[in-house]
Amino acid sequence: MLEQSLALPNAEWPYFQILIRLVLSLALGLLIGLERERRKKEAGLRTFGFICLLGALGGSLGPAFALVILLLTGMLAVFLNVQTLRAGQGTELTTSAAMLVTAVAGILCGQGHTISPAAVMVIATALLAWKERLAGFSMGLTESELRSALLLAILAIVIYPALPVGAVGPWHLVEPRAAWVTVILIAGIGFVNYVLWKVYGTRGTELSGFLGGLVNSNFTVIELSSRIGQGAEALVPPTYRSILLATTAMIARNASLLLILAPITLLGSFAPFALMMATSLLLVVWSYYRRAPAEAAAVAEINLDLPFSLPQALKYGAVFLLLHIVGGVTQRQFGDVGFYFVSVVGGLMSSASAVAAAAALAAQGSLSPTVAGTGAVLASFTSIVFSLSFVLRTRSRGLIGRLAGAMACIALAGLAGVAASQAVQPWVAQWLPDLAELQAHGAASPKR
Known part of the structure; x- marks a missing residue:
């Protein structure tokens, strides 16, 4: 009985359809990861690529698995902030928020969405890349x-x-x-x-x-x-x-x-x-x-x-x-x-x-x-x-x-x-x- 309750659902996934979803999620994760890598953050290119891929897999498996992926991403963000605090570098709230956004975008990719997650990730990357310009504009108001x-x-x-x-x-x-x-x-x-x-x-x-x-x-x-x-x-x-x-x-x-x-x-x-x-x-x-x-x-x-x-x-x-x-x-x-x-x-x-x-x-x-x-x-x-x-x-x-x-x-x-x-x-x-x-x-x- 226990083995049956823990068994993963079996599903026949269309090869090209799931491949397109995974490729899109990987591209979006690498996009925002590239910006974080350029700023020499602890979570960079590979980390964000993995997060978005995990989100796509969770979205493809179902709502329960998507929630698990979000929970795991939140735990990863907590671990990242603990590490940076121990190193005396302060918190990484912006990177943590970007990780959660990346996970949600990956879930949307896994569910078959294309334009919505792409738009979200482009906007998120722009907000990260334009940090100095946005900060200067807000301070000048x-x-x-x-x-x-x-x-x-x-x-x-x-x-x-x-x-x-x-x-x-x-x-x-x-x-x-x-x-x-x-x-x-x-x-x-x-x-x-x-x-x-x-x-x-x-x-x-x-x-x-x-x-x-x-x-x-x-x-x-x-x-x-x-x-x-x-x-x-x-x-x-x-x-x-x-x-x-x-x-x-x-x-x-x-x-x-x-x-x-x-x-x-x-x-x-x-x-x-x-x-x-x-x-x-x-x-x-x-x-x-x-x-x-x-x-x-x-x-x-x-x-x-x-x-x-x-x-x-x-x-x-x-x-x-x-x-x-x-x-x-x-x-x-x-x-x-x-x-x-x-x-x-x-x-x-x-x-x-x-x-x-x-x-x-x-x-x-x-x-x-x-x-x-x-x-x-x-x-x-x-x-x-x-x-x-x-x-x-x-x-x-x-x-x-x-x-x-x-x-x-x-x-x-x-x-x-x-x-x-x-x-x-x-x-x-x-x-x-x-x-x-x-x-x-x-x-x-x-x-x-």
Whole structure:
């Protein structure tokens, strides 16, 4: 009886299938073990390879054996820490956690998973390899920046699930969750690009302008042009390129919002956005290659606000809801012309919110994708003109003249794109119903 209870289960394993699982587990174990070996840790290449192989065998044998492998890996981690403490080297908590992650990934490989364990092990290896960079980044964070990140997480994880689903109000014009997703999306883009600006923004005026334009193009233009107002005429050429790059970043951000919130809307406005970005980049490249050899290489620092704050969230939310409601009402009462007027006015307040409102109306079916896309282009036009007004305050004829000509070229390129879109609209309209149906089906399907 005892021999029968201790007997291992017999199973016929498919040779190639189990071989692929074991090879994958060994490769993943060697991946993270290579990083530990490079740092001269006690548990290195062979140890992590064995752990992942054991996990794959345990996952293939069944849940009971998988739990045994996890227990054995935990005991091995305890033994490793005891050894390092006796040697006076402190604990190896990071390596111990990596060993447990490796065992779980091996178990997943043994159960037939491929993408999940591979993604986990790549992420774990990256966390180990980027130790110094992550530590330096975390130590460089200010308390205000950390609070901003926590606030963004609260808005996305705590408040969003508590909002009602579907349209509310007597006219069903407001969808709280859709509005909140837009707020989180715009703030998230600003937060990510704020991090990029903080890491790379002081390495050059042009790079600062581009990354600053992703966060807030108008504020970036104000900061850049203020240097010219202080008498730094030598900064005119790099400031010209920086403002153009900030404009390019604003256009790219607005196009990305359309792509994320209502991909079908970008179909009719792709030509204007693409031509405006291409024209702006060509002007930057032309100016760069025509720069004088003795051109000043001074760096204009851009003092952006915090990446995310509660007033900023309320501003985005209020502007989005206002444009969403007014845009829907004016479109019903005055047709497409009324919506275009709201888009132009909205571009003065926040082009990102105006574009997001147009995309939301198109996603709900209140606007046609072509009209919503054209409204997004008009909001971008308004933002460009509004940015140019800040440059006029510098009274620098060189900068004003060059930027006025450049902005005129960008606007003409956008108008040419709108005309091209209108020309191909009958052809695109044949495909829009099918694309809209696919988009609606994708939005209605349950998320897994």
